[in-house]
Every structure is written in C-alpha cells, then in structure tokens.
Amino acid sequence: MIELFGVTKRFGAETAVDALSLRVEKGQVCVLVGTSGCGKSTTLRMINRLIEHDAGEIHLEGAPVRSFDEVTLRRRIGYVIQSTGLFPHWTVARNIGLVPRLLKWPRGRIHERVEELMALLGLPVQEFADKYPRQLSGGQAQRVGVARALAADPDILLMDEPFGALDPLTRQALQKQLQELQARLHKTVVFVTHDMDEALALADRLVVMRKGRIVQQGRPIDLLHEPADEFVESLLGGMDRGLKEAALTRVSERMLPLGPRLLASERIPYDASLSQALSLMLWHRVERLTVVDGEDIPVGELSLRRLLGGKSS
Template sequence: MIELFDVTKRFGSETAVDGISLRVEKGELCALVGTSGCGKSTTLRMINRLIEHDGGEIHLDGQPVRNFDEVELRRRIGYVIQSTGLFPHWTVARNIGLVPRLLKWPKARVRERVEELMHLLGLSVAEFADKYPRQLSGGQAQRVGVARALAADPDILLMDEPFGALDPITRETLQQEMRELQARLHKTVVFVTHDMDEALALADRLVVMHQGRIVQQGKPIELLHEPANPFVESLLGGLDRGLKEAALIQVSERMLPLGPRLLASERIAYGAPLSQALSVMLWHRVDRLTVVDEEDIPIGELSLRRLLGAKAS
C-alpha cells in the first residue's frame, strides 16, 4: 500500500530524513517512534505531500505520489493530528462531512455517513451533531477528528500524535477504541507517537527512527526480544522490557482450565494483559488468580508460574 524508497528530506543544511526505505502493507498499522526531531512526523507528512521529499520515491499502490494531484491525493488519505484541526465555527456534523461534500456526495449520503461515523465513535447524533468544537472535551474533539478523517472511507489513515494532548485516562480509552476500530475497518495506518507504550499497544509493525534514519523495524515483540542497539533497547524501556512484553500478552494465553482446588479469591478478566495480572498479584500478595469471562463467570486460573511462562502451575 505505501512504499518509501531511499527517501530524503532536507531543510536548508539540516537533513531531517536521511535515505529511509519502508514498506507498509495493506491493512497494517505501522507506528513510527523515536525521540523528538528524529524525522517521524516529517516522514508522515511526505506521504500525503504536505511536505515534498527531496530524494528517493514514495509510492501508493505502486504509483509515485507525485503522479497524483496533491489535492486529490489528500482527499483520499485520512489525516488526524494532535490539535484535531477542526473548524471552530462549524458544527460537529459539518466538520465530519467536509471531505464528502468536497467530493460532491449527495446531501443524503453525506448525512448518512456522518451519522454512521458518529455512532461508530460513540458520539450521540442527537447530543453532538449540532455542537461546536469549543463545546467538546478533548477526547470528544479527537473522536470528531478521527471521524472526519474516515468520512470518505479512505484506504490510508495518517495519524500524527493524535492522542498526545489528552489526559492519561482519556488517552487509554481512545487507544482501546482505536484498536477496536482497526480490527473492524482494517485501514492502512501510519501512526506517529513518542509514547512507546502506545506504539506497542497499537502497532502491527514498529519502526524506530533516530537522527533521520530507520534503525530497526519489525513486530513489537521482535524488537522487545532483540533490540538492534542500546538506543533501541533504551527506547523500549531498558530493564522494563519484560513488563512491556507482559502488556502485549493476554491472560487467556497463559491461563489453565479450572482445577479441583478452591477458586482463588482475586479475579482477573481473561482479556486483560499479563502486566495487569501481575499488578493484581503484587497488590493483593497472592500467587494465583481466578480468570473470568465478560459475565464474571470463572473459566480458568492463572498462577504466577504460568504468568512467568513456566509449563507447570
């Protein structure tokens, strides 16, 4: 879906992106991570030509991006930024329907699409359609920004620190919603973040950038197990990498069926990460948890030994 071949970008004498090559597969969520100034946002903006690249080539569906009219290119690629970029004097419904209107969709189709997306993102049409951005919370405004990016049903979604300005609770909620949304829509997403936990939670492919270059890329679990150098290891959490990995593994992957013993007093949801199970064990000073389903019905048990990967409980 997206390919970068030896792409370079310079600003005066400074090289912001230095000969990077990257392939993002259709339906993949690729997270670009690194310290400030590493070139990740510049890379993102070169894909939809908000910034023009100086060297190399960028392809969408096998075609160079410079073969596309830049306005038409941007209309076919959803774009979400940290500040949402909503028009303050437009209602929520009008903001979401922007691109379909530019594409001259019939009014009824635009209205149906706006209502569909508001429902998808948990925004009541009756409550929010006629509100203005100033009347929204940060999380609500960010949902509107995502809805607007999805309005014309683009194949590609570019997201530049979309949750960076939100409080931790709202941010975690939107990350979960993003995971569920991606599981349903299977968009090709390039996601820029400086938050490694966010990147690990969301990404199919993790791309680590440093000083304008890609220093390592692959599945999150691969990078956690085998960081390419001390910089990547440090970025991934150093000695906390074990906890980072535990956040990627669900309790259901390590639990055992219910045994003859009495149920453990403390419970954990089967879909919770192992890191949460470990936290519960530490907090309550126990080494065994009862695993429950969505209806709080016991379905298994998780011991500390199983959590740590031991074969026996």
C-alpha cells in the same frame, strides 16, 4: 499499500530524513517512534505531500505519489493531528462531513455517513451533532477528528501524535477505541508517537527512528526480545522491557483450564494483560487468579509461575 524507496528530505543544511526505505502492508498499523527531531512526522507528511521529498520515491499501491493531483491524493487519505484541526465555526456534523461534501456525495449519503461514524465513535447524534468544537472536551474533539478522517472511507489513515495532548485516562480510552475500530475497518495506518507504551500497544509493525534513519523495525515483541543496539533498548524501556512485553500478552494466552481446586478469590478478565495480572497478584498478595469472560463466568485460571512462563503451580 505504502512504500518509501530511499526517501530524503532536507531543510537547508539539515537532513531531516536520510535515504529512508519502508514498506507498509495493506491493513497494517505501522507506528513510527523515536525522540524529538528524528524525522518521524516529516516522514508521515511526505506520504500525503504536505511536505515534498527531495530524493527517492514514495508509492501508494504501486503508483508514485507525485503522479496524483495533490488535492485528490489528500482526499483519499485520512489525516489526524494532535490539535484536531476542526473548524471552530462549524458544528460537529459539518466538520465530519467535510471531505464527502468536497467529493460531491449526495446530501442523504453524507448525512447517513456522519451519523454512522458518530455512533461508531461514541458520539450520540442528538447530543453532539449541533455542538461546536469549543463545547467539546479534548477527547470528544479528538473523536470528531478521527470521524472526519474516516468520513470518505479512505484506505489509508495518517495519524500524527493524535492523542499527545490528552490526559492519560482519555488517551488510553482512545487508544483502545482505535484498536477496536481497526479490528472492524482494517485500514492501513501510519501512526507517529514519541510514547513507547502507546507505540507498543498499537503497532503491528514498529519502526524506531533516529536522526532521520530507521534504526530497527519489526514486530514489537521481536524488538523487545532483540533490540538492535543500546539506543533501541533504552527507548524500549531498558530494564522494564519484561513489563513492556507483559503488557502486550493477554491473560487468555497463558491461562489454563479450571482445575479441581477451589477457585481463586481474585478474578481477572481473560482479555486483560499479563502486566495487569501481575499487578493484581502483587496488590492482593496472591499467586493464583480466576480468569473470567465478559459475563464474569470463570473460564480458566492463571498462576504466578504460569504468568512468568513456567509450568502451572
């Protein structure tokens, strides 16, 4: 869906992106991560030509981005930024319907699409459609920003630190909502963040950048197991890499069927992470948990030894 071939961008004497090559498959969430100034946001903005590259080529579905009219290109790519970029004098509904209006969709179709997206993102139409951005919380405004980016049903979604200004609880809620949306919509997403926990939680493909170059890329679990160098290892958490891996693994992947023993007193949802299971065990000083489904019905059990990858106790 997206390919970069030896792409370079300079700002005066400074090289922000240095001969970078990257391939993002259709339906994949590719997360660019690294320290400040590593070139990740510049890379993102070159895809929709908000910044023009100086050398190399960028292709969308096999065609160079420079073969597209800039305005046409940007209307077919959803774009979400940290500050949301909502028009303050427009209502929520009008903000969301911006691109469909520019594309001259029929009024009825725009109305239906706006209502569909508001429902999808947990923004009841009766409550939020006529509100203005100043009347929204940070999390609500960011939901509107995501809805606007999705309004014309683009195949590609670019997200530049979209949750960076939010409090931790709101940020985690929106990360989960984005995962749920992606499971339904299967967009091709390029996501920029400096937060490694966020990167690991969201990425199908994780791309670690440093000084305008890619240091390592691949599946998050592979980078955790085999970091390319000390920089990547440090960025991934150093001695905490085991906990990072546990956060990526679901309880359902390690649980065993219910045995003949009595059920453990403490319960954990089957879709919780192993890091949450370990935390629960430590908090309650237990070595076994009963695993339950969405209706709180026991479906298995998880022991400490099983959690750590050994045989069940």
